[in-house]
Amino acid sequence: MDLAVVWACLIAFAVAAYVVMDGFDLGIGILFPRFRVGKERDTAMNAIAPVWDGNETWLVLGGGGLMAAFPLAYAVVLPALYAPLIAMLLGLVFRGVAFEFRWRDPAHRAFWDFAFCGGSLVATFAQGVTLGALLQGITVKGRGYGGGWWEWLSPFSLLTGASLVLGYALLGAAWLIWKTEGPLRDDARRFARVLLPLMLAAIALVSLATPFLEARYFQRWFAWPGLLVSVPMPLLVGLTGFLLFRALKGTRDWLPFALTLALFALCMAGLGISIWPDVVPGRLTIWDAAAPDRSLGFMLIGAGVMVPVILTYTAWAYWVFRGKVDEAGYH
C-alpha cells in the first residue's frame, strides 16, 4: 500500500471523526431554540462544554492534513468553495465563543443563545453544501480552480446542506438521550422521532440523485460489481433506521446514539464508494494531488505515534465526564 493511500485513509478518518464528534455538538446547537430557557438549555450546553474544543480540532486536522498530504487538492477545492467555507468559519466563530460568553453576560444570554444556534446551523449547512459541491464536480483549470464564485450553488448542494442539518440534529438529539435525563431527555426523544424519518428521506434523495450527477457514479453503483453494494446498502440503512426507531422507545439510552453513528457510517461508506480513489471527485485522484513521499513519510511518523496517543487522551477526557449531566455540571 503506498503512502498516498495511507494518507487518504487518515484524512478520511479525520473527517469521519470530525463529522460524528462535532456533529453531535453542532446538532445540539441546531436544536437549541427548541429547549426551554433556563435549566434545559444549561444542561444541553453542559453535555458538550468539556469536549467541543477537542471535537472541532479534527476539522483543523482535516484541513491542515489535506494541505500537507494533498496540497493540489487543497489549492483547488478551497477557492472553489470560497463562500460556503467563509460562512462556515464565521458560523464556528459565533458558536465557539457562545460556550463562554453566554455565562459571562446573563443580560445578553438570549443573544448568545441565538448566536450558538445560528452559528451551528450556518456551519452545518455550509459543510453539507461543501459535500454536495464536491460531489457534483468542480471546474479545474491547470493547477487551480477554474470556475466562478457561485458554481457551488445548485439544488443538489442545497439538498446535501439541508440533509446534513437533519443528520447533525439527529446525532445531537441522540447524544442528549444518552447524556441527560428527565424532561430534556423526553424532549430529545421526541425530536429524534421527528428527525429520523426526515433523515432517512434525505439519505434516499441524496443517494438517488448522486448516480445521475456523473456517469462514473452511475457506473460505480449500477454496474457489476457495484451492485454487490448498491442492493444491500438501502436494506442496511432501512434496517438501521428501523432499529433506531425502536431504540427511541426503549430504555437503553446509549443505543440511539450508537445506531445514529451506524447510519452515518453507512452514509460515509457510500460516499467513499462513489468517489474512491479521487480526492477531488471526478477531477483529481489521490495520486495526482499527493505530496511527495518524503512529505508523506515524515508526517506518517508523527501521525503513527500521535493519533493513538490523541485517541487515548481524548477517550480519557470523555471518560472523566461520563454519565448523566445536569444543569449544575457533572455529578
Next chain:
Amino acid sequence: MFDAFDAIFLARAQFAFTVSFHFIFPSFTIGLASFLMVLEGLWLKTSDATYEALYRYWLKIFAIAFAMGVVSGIVMSYQFGTNWSVFSDKVGPVIGPLMAYEVLTAFFLEAGFLGVMLFGINKVGKGLHFAATCMVALGTMISAFWILSANSWMHTPTGYEIGANGQFLPGESWAAIVFNPSFPYRLTHTVIAAYLTTAFVVGGVGAWHLLKDRANPGARRMFSMAMWMAALVVPVQILAGDEQGLNTLEHQPAKVMAMEGHFDSHPDGAPLILFGIPNSREKRVDYAVEIPKASSLILKHDPDAPLAGLDTIPDDREPPVGVVFWSFRVMVGIGFAMLGVGLWSLVARARGRLYDWPWLHRAALLMAPSGFVAVIAGWVTTEVGRQPWTVYGLLRTADSAAPLDAPAVAASLIAFIVVYFAVFGAGTVYILKLTAKPPQPHESADPAGPIRTAGITPAPAIEANAGEGGHA
C-alpha cells in the same frame, strides 16, 4: 471595476487582519497557560490559598481568551487555501507537514486537556488536574514551535528542492527545514514576547487593584510576580531582539534597511535614525534625528563599518519602508518602556515600596496592554519587511494568491471585520469585567461555593469557587 492588484491587495488585507487578530490571543494564552501552571504548582506545593485564588481568577479569563484563540485559529488553517491557493499548492509539501505536526502534537493536546482543566477540578483530583494544566501549557509551547518553524522557513527557506512542476519539495533532511536559520531566533523572541505580554497584563490588573486596596493579598502576589518577570525577562528580550536583528541582517538585509530607514549606503559608518519621516518617493528620511555611526555600531559592532542601503536593492525587491520603519520603532519604544517599569519595580522593592507606590502602579496599569501593541508591531515589522515575497527571494506574494475575484474577497473581508470586532470586542469587554473585580482569597477555600440558583453551570461554578460569591 476591480483589477487584479485590488484582489491581491484585499487578500493581503484579509490575511493581515485575520492573522493579527488571531495572534493577539495566543500571545496572551501562551504566557497565561504557563502562569497558570506555575500558580497551580505553587498552590499544590505550598497549600497557600492566595495561589489557589489567583489560579481560579485567571482560569476564567484564560477560558475566554482561549475560546477566542481557537475560533480565530480555525479561520487561519483555511485562509491558506481560500485566498492563497497557489502558495498552498507550491509550498504545501514543505510547510504543510509542519502544520500537520502542530495539529497532531499541540492542538489536540490543548483541546483534549482543556475540558478537564476548566471543568474537571472536582472530578479527577488535584494531581491529575495539575497534569492537565501542564499539558495545556505544553501544548501552547509546542504549537508556537511548529508554527514559528513554518513561518521562519518562509523567511529563510532552506533544505528544499524545486520539483519539475514548480512545487517546493523537501530535501534530504527535515531538520534543515524545521531548524532553518531564522527559526531559533524568532522562536525565542516570540515566546518571550508572549510571556511579557501576559506579565504586563497580570501586572496591570494587580496594579489596578493595589491602587484601590493595597492590602489585597491576591493583588500583591500577582503584581510582585509580574514585576519580577518585567525586571528579569525584559533585558533578556532586548538581547534576544538584538540577536534576531543580526540574524535578519544576514538573511534579509533589505528588511533591516527598511527598519533603519537607510535609503542610502554608508561606506564609512551608518547613522542610527531615532526618528524621522521616511519619504519613499524621494528615497530619503525627512526631519531625521540621528546618532552618527550608531547603526553600524549596533549592527556590525564597529562604528566605521560600511552598511549597504536600499539603493543597492532593485525597487521591485524592496519592502514598503514607512510601515516597517514605524512599526519597528513602536516595538522598540515599548520594549524600553517595559525595561523602565522593570527597573522601577526593582527600586521599589529595594525600598520596600512595591505595594504602596501609586505612581508605579499607575505606570504598570498604563503598560497593561503594551505587550499586545509590541507583539503586533513586531509582527508587522517582520512580515511587511519580508515583502514582496511569501517565500523569501523565491516566491512573490503577487504569484501566491488564489484565482481571486475582488468582490468575493472584499465581501468576506468586510464580514470578517464586522464579526471579529463585534465578537472579540464583546469577549474583551467580558475579560475586562472579570479583571475589574479583585481576587478574593478567603472565599475560595470553600469548594462548594455559595448557594447556587438553578442554571449555575461549570463556567459560573469556577467563578463561584474563585470567591466571587460576595458579588453574586
